[in-house]
Amino acid sequence: MSKPFIKNHMEDLVWDMLPEVLEKFPDACHCDICQYDIAAKALNSLQPKYVAHHKGLVYTRISELAQQFRTDIFTALTGAALLITKNPSH
Ligand SMILES: [Zn+2]
Secondary structure, rough: OOOOEEEEHHHHHHHHHHHHHHHHOOOOOOOOOHHHHHHHHHHHOOOOOEEEEOOOOHHHHHHHHHHHHHHHHHHHHHHHHHHHHHHHOO
């Protein structure tokens, strides 16, 4: 039996939605540094959603999370992208 672990699924959801948000900023820098800066900034403004993994995975809960927080994540990523675009760290 594999060891249980906890994971912040907000992190996965942010990475999933990042390309969609970046499409709206065609003039912004899309390099790895900027993408990580945007993801970190967005995650700091979002509530973490830790899910304990043990035995069966909890796909249902994760897709529910995605539905529930889609708008929040989109808003957080857009705000972060605006800031980083104006003031890239490189
Ligand atoms: Zn960049």
